[in-house]
Amino acid sequence: MKPRTRPLHLLATVISLSFLGGAATTGCRAGKSRPAAKPGAVATPGEGASLEAIAQAHNLDPAEARAALEVYTPPGRYDEFTMFSSGGHSGSVYVVGIPSLRLLKEIPVFSPNTWQGWGQGADEGDKILREGSFSPNLPTQTWGDLHHPQLSLTKGDYDGQFLFASDKPTGRVAVIDLRDFHTKQIVKTPNTISDHALFVMENTEYVVTATFQPSPGGPGVYAPLETYKDRYRGAITFHKFDRAAGRIVLAQSFQIELPPYFQDLAIGGKGPSKDYIFTNSLNTELSTGGNLEGRPPFEIGASRNEMDYMHVINWRRAEALVLSGSPKLVEKGGIKVIPLEVARDEGLLHFVPESKSPHGCDVAPGGEYILTSGKLDPHVTAYSFAKIKKAIDEKNYEKLDPYGIPILNYDAVKEAYIEVGLGPLHTVFDDKGNGYTSLFLDSAVAKFTLGPPYHSAAEGWKLVDKIDINYNIGHLQTPGSNTVRPRGRYLVALNKWVVDRHPAMGPLHPQNTQLIDLSGDKMRLVNEAPSIGEPHNATIIETDRIAAWVTYPALTDPATMQTPAANATKQGDERIEKTADGVHVHMVVIRSQYKPDTIRVKQGDRVVIDITNAESARDATHGFGLHGYNVTASIDPGATQRIEFIASQPGAYPFYCTEFCSALHMEMAGWFMVEPR
Ligand code: CUK
């Protein structure tokens, strides 16, 4: 079923006549300045009650009653937009409908998930987590802090095919295929120990990440902190994406070394600025902390300078250097690296002074402006790309940084300096030439006009509205904000604190997501829901642009999307083979049996179970939960999963279907018998 629009205007007219008329100007904003609802206080009037009576029984003011209608997505109907939201250190992506804010799905990425059998004994997830670990010499990394989900782009707009996500504490990138919403690849960025920013180039040629904490050379490389200035480096990495294969190809990827500042957020240019990328930085002081060693605590040491540096990187020229096979490049960690000195000498890197401790770095939809904001400065600074280009061409430098990187003249490149409020973090855009900045300290969103060509010189760069947020907003997002075609309509606030907005459920609170309507001149809060895990960035696309499958083609290997999978079992071909060191089970599942349903092995055997789901019906997933061996798999219709382990302990172990799939679901079970040696 496709989402469709209903003649809401009729209903709205009825309500505005009978109830809202005139009262809509009471000034009482939904969710603000009214006592918190008491659980159980709502009496729902029976059938036949007027809309007014229902609104009154629910203690809704006119603005709330209106918002309820605006965001209501009736049973069986789909939300117009779908948001892929970061789950922070849950390691997952959460899929949320907009405007209902209904949680639609969790996509496990960096952390195991037992519902989907991800990293829980089935090969697909286990292998991807293992191969995408921080270091082969450390335990398999089974947690991540997922910050920046980004959709793949074609000509600068969402194509609904892939989602990428970054892991901050280890510097990894995940590739999620939106045909089945499964993570297909996790790549450790070579030579780094931490990445933060992630964005996608115009046609997804590269998935780009920027480091956070600099590194002396990647996992396992040591250099004393005393040598920080000389031996530690930041980096920006261009992960080559092969769209046909749906994989990052490290052999065609490259990296540019940067000074050991914390690079933080980064973004690619568009239109006139599309050959450039921009990343801000903090800790240009090169502090390494040491508060018990007689040095200032890190947060003080790293906030001394009035200005940090936005990096302006000519990636087109960097790529040309890489493709030319220049001998100035070094091969390190399996990719080509442009050393800092080469980047400097080739003119790939320039700096622009920016307000201290910056966080957000965003590019206006047409690519004319780059906007940054410093957490300790209540302004958004807009830089003109044309002015940056001119200053680079004219070598209009203030000075060089300690690594010899030219710092452009601030006054020559600055376009506007807009006071928005305390703690500005990130800026997103709508389709009417406005920017919206999250204010972490103010707990608010500020709306301002962009300058020409979006608004006239007289009307541009003005603060035009502000709305309170509950509480302490981090990222915010609008549909298509980071594409060439922002859609406007809604703004989602991804908040760090929930405090009293939802009932107490113990000392660990969820976070809070709020939906703001952008259709009028004034922003309006229209919906709110708790979010699981710490939300960082999100990305919002029209629901019907996502090219998702409802079942796999028969005999698909979800890990490779190959059909038929090398290890698929056809019906009638079920069997158990003895192998040199154990048994190989070729199993088929279909309502309501496992075939074979009895597996006999000897203690110490290596057990390989290939399970093919022979169903072709939508939603006919079967599970495989093996008692005691810590194995659970989800075998979706058409898919094949491999499970491999050593039968180390003798005993009688049932296995059973974990999905209530049929009337005989309780009977969908079998025996895994391990005979003692
Ligand atoms: S970051 Cu979390 S609020 Cu990782 Cu994009 Cu700004």
Ligand code: CUA
């Ligand atoms: Cu298959 Cu329950």
